[in-house]
Amino acid sequence: MPAPIRLRELIRTIRTARTQAEEREMIQKECAAIRSSFREEDNTYRCRNVAKLLYMHMLGYPAHFGQLECLKLIASQKFTDKRIGYLGAMLLLDERQDVHLLMTNCIKNDLNHSTQYVQGLALCTLGCMGSSEMCRDLAGEVEKLLKTSNSYLRKKAALCAVHVIRKVPELMEMFLPATKNLLNEKNHGVLHTSVVLLTEMCERSPDMLAHFRKVGQLSSSQLVPQLVRILKNLIMSGYSPEHDVSGISDPFLQVRILRLLRILGRNDDDSSEAMNDILAQVATNTETSKNVGNAILYETVLTIMDIKSESGLRVLAINILGRFLLNNDKNIRYVALTSLLKTVQTDHNAVQRHRSTIVDCLKDLDVSIKRRAMELSFALVNGNNVRGMMKELLYFLDSCEPEFKADCASGIFLAAEKYAPSKRWHIDTIMRVLTTAGSYVRDDAVPNLIQLITNSVEMHAYTVQRLYKAILGDYSQQPLVQVASWCIGEYGDLLVSGQCEEEEPIQVTEDEVLDILESVLISNMSASVTRGYALTAIMKLSTRFTCTVNRIKKIVSIYGSSIDVELQQRAVEYNALFKKYDHMRPALLERMPVMEKVTTNGPAEIVQTNGETETAVLETKPPPSGLQPTNQANDLLDLLGGSDITPVIPTAPTSKPASAGGELLDLLGDLNLTGSPVSAPAPQIAQPPFLLDGLISQPLFNDIAAGIPSITAYNKNGLKIDFTFERSNTNPSVTVITIQASNSTELDMTDFVFQAAVPKTFQLQLLSPSSSVIPAFNSGTITQVIKVLNPQKQQLRMRIKLTYNHKGSAMQDLAEVNNFPPQSWQ
Amino acid sequence: MIKFFLMVNKQGQTRLSRYYEHVEINKRTILEAEVIKNCLSRSKDECSFIEYKDFKLVYRQYAALFIVVGIDQTENEMAVYELIHNFVEVLDKYFSRV
Numbered sequence: 042m043p044a045p046i047r048l049r050e051l052i053r054t055i056r057t058a059r060t061q062a063e064e065r066e067m068i069q070k071e072c073a074a075i076r077s078s079f080r081e082e083d084n085t086y087r088c089r090n091v092a093k094l095l096y097m098h099m100l101g102y103p104a105h106f107g108q109l110e111c112l113k114l115i116a117s118q119k120f121t122d123k124r125i126g127y128l129g130a131m132l133l134l135d136e137r138q139d140v141h142l143l144m145t146n147c148i149k150n151d152l153n154h155s156t157q158y159v160q161g162l163a164l165c166t167l168g169c170m171g172s173s174e175m176c177r178d179l180a181g182e183v184e185k186l187l188k189t190s191n192s193y194l195r196k197k198a199a200l201c202a203v204h205v206i207r208k209v210p211e212l213m214e215m216f217l218p219a220t221k222n223l224l225n226e227k228n229h230g231v232l233h234t235s236v237v238l239l240t241e242m243c244e245r246s247p248d249m250l251a252h253f254r255k256v257g258q259l260s261s262s263q264l265v266p267q268l269v270r271i272l273k274n275l276i277m278s279g280y281s282p283e284h285d286v287s288g289i290s291d292p293f294l295q296v297r298i299l300r301l302l303r304i305l306g307r308n309d310d311d312s313s314e315a316m317n318d319i320l321a322q323v324a325t326n327t328e329t330s331k332n333v334g335n336a337i338l339y340e341t342v343l344t345i346m347d348i349k350s351e352s353g354l355r356v357l358a359i360n361i362l363g364r365f366l367l368n369n370d371k372n373i374r375y376v377a378l379t380s381l382l383k384t385v386q387t388d389h390n391a392v393q394r395h396r397s398t399i400v401d402c403l404k405d406l407d408v409s410i411k412r413r414a415m416e417l418s419f420a421l422v423n424g425n426n427v428r429g430m431m432k433e434l435l436y437f438l439d440s441c442e443p444e445f446k447a448d449c450a451s452g453i454f455l456a457a458e459k460y461a462p463s464k465r466w467h468i469d470t471i472m473r474v475l476t477t478a479g480s481y482v483r484d485d486a487v488p489n490l491i492q493l494i495t496n497s498v499e500m501h502a503y504t505v506q507r508l509y510k511a512i513l514g515d516y517s518q519q520p521l522v523q524v525a526s527w528c529i530g531e532y533g534d535l536l537v538s539g540q541c542e543e544e545e546p547i548q549v550t551e552d553e554v555l556d557i558l559e560s561v562l563i564s565n566m567s568a569s570v571t572r573g574y575a576l577t578a579i580m581k582l583s584t585r586f587t588c589t590v591n592r593i594k595k596i597v598s599i600y601g602s603s604i605d606v607e608l609q610q611r612a613v614e615y616n617a618l619f620k621k622y623d624h625m626r627p628a629l630l631e632r633m634p635v636m637e638k639v640t641t642n643g644p645a646e647i648v649q650t651n652g653e654t655e656t657a658v659l660e661t662k663p664p665p666s667g668l669q670p671t672n673q674a675n676d677l678l679d680l681l682g683g684s685d686i687t688p689v690i691p692t693a694p695t696s697k698p699a700s701a702g703g704e705l706l707d708l709l710g711d712l713n714l715t716g717s718p719v720s721a722p723a724p725q726i727a728q729p730p731f732l733l734d735g736l737i738s739q740p741l742f743n744d745i746a747a748g749i750p751s752i753t754a755y756n757k758n759g760l761k762i763d764f765t766f767e768r769s770n771t772n773p774s775v776t777v778i779t780i781q782a783s784n785s786t787e788l789d790m791t792d793f794v795f796q797a798a799v800p801k802t803f804q805l806q807l808l809s810p811s812s813s814v815i816p817a818f819n820s821g822t823i824t825q826v827i828k829v830l831n832p833q834k835q836q837l838r839m840r841i842k843l844t845y846n847h848k849g850s851a852m853q854d855l856a857e858v859n860n861f862p863p864q865s866w867q
Numbered sequence: 868m869i870k871f872f873l874m875v876n877k878q879g880q881t882r883l884s885r886y887y888e889h890v891e892i893n894k895r896t897i898l899e900a901e902v903i904k905n906c907l908s909r910s911k912d913e914c915s916f917i918e919y920k921d922f923k924l925v926y927r928q929y930a931a932l933f934i935v936v937g938i939d940q941t942e943n944e945m946a947v948y949e950l951i952h953n954f955v956e957v958l959d960k961y962f963s964r965v
Contacts, residue, residue, distance in 0.1 A: 099884050101896040135889055286953065293953075296946045336945035343943075371914035376945055407913040 045078055046071075048092045055100075068097050079110055087114060088125045095129055108133050108140050115147045123151070123159060127166045136172040145175050152182040160186065161197050168201035176205040180212050187219040192228040199223065199234035203241045210245055217242075217249075224267045229284055229291055232271065236297045239264070243304045254305055254312050265305055265312050269319045272298050276326055287331045299323070299340040306348030313348040320345055324357055332372070335365070339376050346384050359384070359391040366398045371407055378402065378413035385420045396421055400430070403437045411437075415445060419452040427460040431470060439477050446481035450474050454486055464497040468504050476511055479518025487523050494528060495633055505532040506547060513557060517566045523574045526561060529554060530578025531633060534585040551586045555579065559596060573607055576600060580615045584630040594619055749865050754858040755841065759786035760815070762795075762841075764858070766865040776837070776865050778827040784815040786847070793845040795825055800838060804830040815845070829866075837861040869947070870922055870937040875903045877931045906933050916944050927951045 046054075051071060058064035075090045091110050098104035111133060114126025134141045144166075151163035164186065167179060183205060186198040202216050216238070223235035243250045253264045275290050284291035302320075306313040323341050328334040338361055345358040362384075365377035378399070385392045399421065402414035415437065422430045431453065438449045453474055461467035471490055475482065494504050508525035516522045529536065533554055539546035561567055561575040576597070583593045597619070600612035618626050751765040760782065767777040784790050793813050799805045810825040829837065839858045844851065871890070874883040881899050890898065905917050906926045917924045919937075925947045926935040934951050938944065 098892075100881060101892060103892065137889075286949065292949060293946065296943055300943075332945060333949055336943060336949055339945055340943050371912060372916065372945060372948065375914040375916055406910075409914055409916060409918060412918075 045074060045086050045090055045093070047089060048096060051093050052096065064100075065102075068100070068102055072097065072102070076106060079106070084117070088119075088122045091125050091129050095125075095132055098132060104133060105138075108138060112140065112143055112147070115144060115151075120156070120159065123162060127162045130166050131169045135170050141170070141172060142174065145178055148175070149179060149182065152179065152186065157191055157193055160194055164194070164197040164201045168197070168204040171201075171204060171208065173208045176208045177212070180205050180209070180215060184215055184219055187216065187223075192226065192231045195223075195226070196228070196230040196234040199231070199238045203234075203238050206238075206241055206245060213242055213246055213249065217252075224264075224271065229294055233294050233297060236268075236294070236301050240297070240301045240304060243301070250304070254309055265302070265315045268298050268302055268305075269316065272302075272319055272323070276323060287333045288328060289331075289333050289337065292333045292337055295323075295337050296340045299337070299344050303344040303347050306344070306350075308349065310349055313350055316344075316348065317351060317354060320350070321354060321357065324354075324361060329364075332370070335368075335370075335373050335376075339365075339380065342380055343383075346380070346387070355388060356391065359388060359394075363395045363398070366395060366402070371405075371410065374402065374405075375407075375410050375413060378410065378417055382413065382417050382420065385417065389421075392417075393421060393423075393426075396426065396430075400433045403433060408442065411441065412445065415441075415449060415452070419456060422456045422460060424460050424462075427456065427462065428466070431457065435470070435473055435477070438474065443481065446478045447483060450478050450482045451486065454489065458489075458493070464500055465503070468494070468497065468500055468507075472507055472511065475518065475521040475524065479521040482520040484520075487520050490524050491527055494524070495531075501528075501532045502535040504528060505536050509536055509549065509554070509557070510547070512561070516557070516561050516564060519568050519571050522561055522567065522571050526558060526571070526574040526578040529558065530574075530581040533578075533582045537586070551582075551589045552592075554582070554586075555589055555592060555596070558582075562596075562600075569605055569607055572605065573611060576608060576611050576615075580611075580618075581630050583619075584627050750862050752858075752860050752862060754780070754839075754860075755843070755854075755856050757854065757856075758847075758852070759784055760790065760843065760845075761785065762843075764861075766862070768865070774830055774832045774834070776829045776831060778829060778865075780823075780825050780827065782815055782823045782825075783819050783821075784817055785819050787817050788848050789817050790815040790845045790847045793823055794843070795823075796842045796844075797827060798840045798842075799829065800835075802831075802833050802835055803837070806830075831866050834867060837866040868939050868942065870939060871898075873899060873902065873933075873935045873937075875899060875906075875933050875935065877907065877933070879903050882932065902935055902937075903933060906935060915948060925951065927955075929955060 055064055055067055058067055071093065075094055078086060078090050087110060091107055091114060094104045094107040094110075098107075107129060111126045111129035114122045115130065117123065117126070130141070130144060134144070148163045148167055151159050152167075154160050154163070164183070167175065167183070171179070183198055183201050186194050187202060189195060189198075206213050206216070220235070220239060220242070223238070224232065226232055226235070239253070243253060255263075272295060275295055278290060280288075281290055284294075286292050289295075302312075302316050306316055320341055324338065324345075327337050327341075329338060342358045342361055345354050350358075362377045362381055365373045366381075368374060368377075381392055381395070381399070399414055399417050402410055403418065405411055405414070415434075418430060418434060434449065434453055434456075438446060438453065441449060453470065457467055457470045461470070471493070475490075494501070497504070505528045508521075508528050512522055512525045533551075536554060537549050537551055539548060558575050558579050562572050562579075567575070579593055579596055583590050586593070597612050597615045600608050601616050603609045603612065618629065622629075749766040749768065751763055753761060754764045755762040761784075763781045763783075765779045765781070767779070769775045769777065780795065782793065782795065791814050793810075793815055795807075795810065797805060797807060806828045808826040808828070810823050812823055815821065815823050831837065838861070840855065841858060842853070842855050844853045846852070868887070870888055871884065871886045873881065873885075875881050879900060884895065884899065886895065902919065902924060905919060905924065906928075909917070909926075915926055917926070922937050922939050923942075923944060924935055924937055925944055926933055927948065928934075934955070936947055936951060938947055
């Protein structure tokens with residue numbers, strides 16, 4: 042068989058291939074040749090073949106059949122063989138292959154080889170792909186090599202030690218004694234790798250970090266002063282040809298040392314103090330004309346910001362960043378924006394000074410810079426500059442790339458919410474965003490906006506007029522159309538009566554309004570959700586408009602046979618409203634009450650005072666798709682973040698993230714699905730279920746079947762506890778018990794805590810009590826709500842524990858409650 | 868930490884690749900193709916740092932060759948930028964006429 046071709050020829054051949062298929066063909070042919078050569082166990086050419094294999098592997102072709110060959114090469118005595126063998130091992134082998142363990146012995150022998158280059162090879166390979174077993178076996182050898190005087194080996198051993206520590210953190214202590222002398226070297230290679238090793242140790246283990254920071258040793262052997270000394274030498278020393286990069290001496294080492302100083306100085310006053318001088322020196326002495334100098338300054342700034350530096354130093358750092366911002370070089374500006382973003386939390390005022398430059402960066406052509414500038418701008422908006430900033434940001438929104446629009450829109454909404462100087466300005470801003478970037482607005486913004494609009498009562502007319510004008514021209518942007526249709530539905534009467542004070546009122550007839558809503562319904566561009574909004578809006582207008590009721594009836598009945606299930610359902614219900622329940626229509630479709638301010642994060646919490654009314658702090662995320670009759674039992678119980686549940690069996694899935702609002706809706710949805718009249722929570726039924734409207738001040742559990750007799754559960758020592766029951770008619774396994782605790786003695790009972798436990802087949806949830814003091818002489822009561830889930834319809838039993846302070850002493854009592862009336866659990 | 872080091876030409880052919888973390892071999896080609904696409908679409912005066920997935924790319928163009936280094940958040944981008952240049956200078960010194 043002819044001698045296999047050399048690697049160079051192979052590369053040349055592959056390069057001549059003009060198509061991917063041609064290349065693949067060549068490579069397959071060569072692979073076949075290599076495989077047959079391997080089978081022949083040819084020692085002379087093995088190294089060449091493996092080299093070619095590695096090249097092909099790099100191009101992306103499978104090369105696993107070469108693994109064993111690499112091992113054979115490693116075992117050979119020739120240096121060239123070993124070199125390729127180790128390289129192959131690094132590229133082809135890793136922990137996942139079982140073969141790699143065979144290498145351990147070879148590496149061990151080579152670590153003790155007479156030639157330093159072989160030792161170096163072994164160290165490199167171990168440091169690259171050593172598995173934890175290999176590292177454990179060979180750590181001792183590495184540590185020994187870390188102490189030799191040969192700097193070539195020392196630096197490689199240091200890097201290998203880094204890898205060992207990463208794989209087997211427990212071995213870190215083994216390397217600790219060796220590190221003592223590492224920084225005494227002159228050789229920059231050793232210095233650099235030692236700093237890397239120390240950095241890794243400090244990052245991984247807080248004990249190590251404390252050890253290195255420790256005061257009380259001889260000052261010359263302490264780490265921070267040593268590092269400071271080395272850094273000083275680097276800066277002060279004159280030109281040294283072997284370490285020079287564009288006029289600066291070994292910038293890579295400088296950057297590394299600065300990073301290690303950062304880790305050492307973080308949250309530690311003493312170390313930070315020791316570093317202050319050198320940091321100031323570096324910051325002022327480094328030349329900034331070249332990129333190298335800027336790289337060092339960047340690292341210095343990051344370090345200054347992170348440690349507990351004195352304020353003068355911090356000002357210096359921010360000024361450096363400001364200078365960076367004005368630089369022409371894009372890289373530097375990008376880097377400056379990134380670091381400013383990191384520091385804006387802590388040094389807000391200093392960054393504000395550079396606001397105008399940052400805003401200018403919004404207009405830059407570079408995508409990375411624009412993104413950073415946008416994030417930074419949002420961080421800088423505050424009450425004073427909000428108008429100006431918003432103008433710039435809106436302009437940016439107009440002209441930026443689509444990938445930014447969603448983030449920018451959300452950011453603008455947030456900022457506007459926090460810092461809006463006036464309601465009108467706020468609404469104007471929102472309108473502007475909706476019209477320019479309407480289709481990129483996030484879904485959760487729509488309910489937020491609607492809630493905002495409801496709250497600004499005096500602006501209703503103005504808002505609805507502007508929205509109407511906006512969608513007259515163009516109704517393709519879904520969020521805009523959704524908000525607009527909702528508003529028109531709510532405030533349509535204001536629109537046609539032309540009552541707007543803020544703006545020139547426009548003359549709109551009822552028919553025109555219905556025209557536009559109908560066209561939204563018909564249009565192909567409208568999403569299903571949008572159509573739902575439009576249909577509901579039309580329905581609401583039936584009470585607000587006087588002359589066009591028949592037209593509305595017609596529209597609604599058409600959609601009673603729509604293919605879209607959602608629309609059909611609504612239309613059918615509304616039809617039913619027209620026909621059978623016409624007397625209820627005005628009440629149902631009344632104007633929405635003002636919604637409470639919501640928190641956008643966190644689960645929905647409803648604080649119940651006496652089980653009858655609540656003030657809802659609602660969550661704004663709508664559930665994924667309107668009406669889902671989910672598991673009622675769990676929903677009901679998960680509704681509330683029940684606080685004191687000790688020693689109660691905890692409710693099952695307590696970690697439903699932030700979708701408690703959704704379940705709340707599902708509850709209502711279930712109440713409404715049949716379209717049958719429900720007594721008290723009337724005005725809310727016809728509303729689109731994905732708006733959490735009107736849950737405020739509405740009795741949630743004021744259900745129909747309220748005829749269960751109440752019992753006295755406990756009556757002793759003047760403390761009386763009554764239970765009143767309600768059954769939820771949506772979920773027959775749930776019983777809601779309201780306890781009322783009263784005190785007939787002449788002294789108050791304070792720190793009253795009520796705890797309850799139920800048998801295993803039940804689940805219990807205790808809500809917060811109204812207070813913890815029961816006033817004397819029955820002048821007041823504590824109420825608390827308990828919800829019991831009783832899926833197996835067993836007889837309710839409960840053990841209660843009461844603790845309170847009375848007449849200066851702590852009282853405690855246990856009791857069992859067995860006299861539950863059958864209607865409460867059957 | 869440096870995640871990978873690539874030398875790719877303008878046509879998308881990989882000339883050198885070194886991965887410091889394990890990446891499946893088929894994913895490597897995809898990664899390289901995407902990376903080079905990102906770099907090619909940048910103009911001359913745009914900055915050399917691109918954010919890609921969860922790491923950053925630092926790239927530098929030398930004639931028809933792109934050298935791209937993928938780094939994570941802890942690394943100083945400008946130092947890596949210098950490193951690339953240093954690497955090229957070393958190659959130049961060692962092999963002459965790069």
